[in-house]
Amino acid sequence: MATKKKAVVKKAAPKKAAPKKAAAPKKKTSPKGTTKIGFVSRRGQVVVRPTGIAGTDHGQKVYQVACSKCGHNYGSNGSDIHDHKCPKCQGGHEGLAY
Numbered sequence: 001m002a003t004k005k006k007a008v009v010k011k012a013a014p015k016k017a018a019p020k021k022a023a024a025p026k027k028k029t030s031p032k033g034t035t036k037i038g039f040v041s042r043r044g045q046v047v048v049r050p051t052g053i054a055g056t057d058h059g060q061k062v063y064q065v066a067c068s069k070c071g072h073n074y075g076s077n078g079s080d081i082h083d084h085k086c087p088k089c090q091g092g093h094e095g096l097a098y
């Protein structure tokens with residue numbers, strides 16, 4: 001019995017480098033960069049300027065923040081800017097004096 005040898009051509013499946021897992025969305029835990037003049041928070045609050053006045057949070061300074069929705073200006077701790085709602089039109093807590 002003649003054994004038919006089947007030439008098995010192995011297709012070398014090119015091993016594709018597994019696509020790297022999409023980097024998990026960066027959690028904004030640190031408010032770095034949110035005290036830069038011109039920074040706009042997700043709530044539409046814009047950093048106008050640092051006032052140089054000590055804030056109410058430890059080691060924080062008061063920044064003048066302007067609401068891009070209604071134009072209201074108020075003071076906010078540097079650490080609060082990224083999450084601060086406008087006291088006037090977004091129901092945020094009252095701004096700090098500056």
Ligand SMILES: [Zn+2]
Pocket residue numbers: 067068069070071072086087088089090
């Ligand atoms: Zn506003």
